[in-house]
Amino acid sequence: MSILIENISKHFGHFQALSPLSLDIHEGEMIGLLGPSGSGKTTLLRIIAGLEGADTGRIQFGDRDVTNLHVRDRRVGFVFQNYALFRHMTVADNVAFGLEVLPRKERPTPTEIKNRVMHLLEMVQLEHLASRFPSQLSGGQKQRIALARALATQPEVLLLDEPFGALDAKVRKELRRWLRGLHDELGFTSVFVTHDQEEALELSDRVVVMSNGHIEQIDQPGALYASPNSRFVFDFLGNANVFDGKVENGKWQNLQANIVLPNGAEQKDGQLYIRSHEFFVSREPTVQANLPLRVIAINPIGAEVRLELTPIDWHSNDVWEIDLPHKAFDKNGFEKGQTLYVTPKAGYFFAHDAQQPVLLNWDQ
């Protein structure tokens, strides 16, 4: 079922949690609401569910205006961050809940309910735990039971609040893949909230990046990564190093450090955002850049080695992070405390007076 959100806003006391925002979600889509805490993503999700009322605006499921419909009549599946399983009920009773509370006329027979519950438990691969209590389950198992419970009434809209937030990395990855499979198989429309950019990019058809109660950008994961349209999105999508430069003699200068402007770049002061893997590393400055940095930490992470660096004789607000393939790292043999020079290959330039970035390339 498609979801139409029109001019929804919400404030709590003096705090504007959501500025009027609109969003059009297609049938069968999986949407990730991505943002830092306090960005209003959970509030938006709760408004879609009907757990929170909006101050202004309208929500429509398909052709149905649900703006003033009570939660229980919206028929959405909702998965809570901390699962919110009923602790005094067995796993099977938890899953059966949505069916048990149906009005008598619509309620399936007890045997039918039992069969449906077993089927749902099979779907989440936990049929052997039917008679356990939630306190006897692991986090990942609880999450899957919460999902089975939400899906028992066959909702057309599934809403998930930080569904994998409390799980360890391995389980998270596994559940993510599993949820995506389930979504594709059953064809419901899903909206989930997350603050993990990797999760949002991996799982969603489209990502909605939010900050301070408004939407920064809505795009497919690939497009979002390739062309972030604001500093915020760039920052939030992570692992970018920022070089603040003033134009002098065809170079961006920051105290002792400089980067040569590439062909076609405007002669403007501004900030250059460079992703952590878009660098050459050398022991001497190059013709393109003179960016001396000191190695303060070396962390091997998966296929890459991440170097943490601090600027020498120039200024940056944050520690720089640079990812190198193991091969390149081994060849250079960097050690903690050493000085090295980096040269950007590509970056995004935000002029001081501009909102939109310009993509720049050095290596032609």
Next chain:
Amino acid sequence: MVASYKVTLWAALIASVFNGFFGLLLAWVLVRYDFPGRRILDALVDLPFALPTAVAGITLATLYAQNGWYGDILESLGLKVAYTPWGIVLAMAFTSIPFVVRTVQPVLEELSPEEEEAGMTLGASDWSVFRRVIFPALWPALMTGIALSFTRSLGEFGAVIFIAGNMPYVSEITSLMIFVSLQEFDFPAASAIASVVLMASLVLLFAINIWQARYLRRLHGRS
């Protein structure tokens, strides 16, 4: 003698069951609603504990006597409370209601709103949510509160004797029998009656504890 056990047991039972309802309601109102005077009401809940029970008894007797504030109204409805078994129930309920409120209140406060919300998103009515989600969580605490209230009522003395009228076979309670026996220096009789009350209270408390431990273990897992 047996008549006094009967009166005491019945009165305590009615009083504690009444407290179960009323105490739950009071705790609910105190936790869920914000209204002017909430803090005062919250403090007043402890009044029966703070007040010497004799004072409570005399006050209740005065209020519910035929010419008292409430007694007057009830009289016109054809109800008599003071100096009847109902007076015993009233005194017992009054002196033991904090047990219920104070055991239920913290549990109610800590109840996560998510479980209720989960119930609602699954389509349950308010009543269904209360019956299937909230009440089972409160039940152990409520049961404990009722049991404490009951055992306390069994032994209540000060508040009851002033309002009960203490008519033999009708409104004479066990603790008064103990007291009377002591007055007559009949120590064996007093001890005999007392030991029955003591045993009853102990058995009840143990039973409740065992049941509750089992229930809570299910909720929180074996640890």
